[in-house]
Amino acid sequence: MTQANNKDPGLLFVAALGQVLTRTGAWEETGRKFLATDHVNVPYIAMMLYARLAEGPQRDEARGVLEALWNRIDPGNWSKRLRAGHESAWREMLVGYYLNKVKRGDIFGPLEDDAKWANSDLHNVPLPRNALLCEAYFYEALIAEAEHNLARRNDRLQHVRSTKVRGYFEYRMAQFLLAQPPS
Numbered sequence: 001m002t003q004a005n006n007k008d009p010g011l012l013f014v015a016a017l018g019q020v021l022t023r024t025g026a027w028e029e030t031g032r033k034f035l036a037t038d039h040v041n042v043p044y045i046a047m048m049l050y051a052r053l054a055e056g057p058q059r060d061e062a063r064g065v066l067e068a069l070w071n072r073i074d075p076g077n078w079s080k081r082l083r084a085g086h087e088s089a090w091r092e093m094l095v096g097y098y099l100n101k102v103k104r105g106d107i108f109g110p111l112e113d114d115a116k117w118a119n120s121d122l123h124n125v126p127l128p129r130n131a132l133l134c135e136a137y138f139y140e141a142l143i144a145e146a147e148h149n150l151a152r153r154n155d156r157l158q159h160v161r162s163t164k165v166r167g168y169f170e171y172r173m174a175q176f177l178l179a180q181p182p183s
Contacts, residue, residue, distance in 0.1 A: 012033060016049075032061070044139075047066065075093075110123075141156035141174065
């Protein structure tokens with residue numbers, strides 16, 4: 001990783017995304033460097049890093065990042081922020097779900113069908129319902145991976161695939177993970 005890349009959070013995000021997903025190169029170091037940035041996608045990489053790390057101090061560190069993010073979050077303002085179209089509230093909800101502080105129904109309930117979607121605050125986020133489902137299923141798969149439940153992880157990755165949101169990193173990452181031999 002060059003010094004210039006360390007100063008560009010966008011490039012560091014792409015590097016962390018690829019390396020953490022594939023566990024190649026200095027993936028843990030790259031992931032941790034990215035977590036130290038203020039990039040909007042820090043929650044996503046923190047969830048991925050936590051799921052991909054083995055038990056031990058590094059995994060505790062990744063969970064600590066998620067807990068620190070959660071401690072700065074005010075769930076009481078989500079509805080207002082979602083109605084105003086703030087995607088960051090959605091990312092915060094996923095972090096809460098990942099930490100078992102947000103119920104599954106609060107994430108997936110509004111996404112179940114078009115009618116529930118249309119009547120939910122999530123409808124105002126400038127992302128299509130299937131895109132939110134793609135993300136939600138992917139990070140739910142990572143929860144299963146962190147719990148060492150490969151069957152559930154793969155089931156959720158199949159759900160990601162069924163969204164057909166091919167332009168999303170989560171879709172492509174699900175495709176990659178499903179193509180890998182069981183570990």
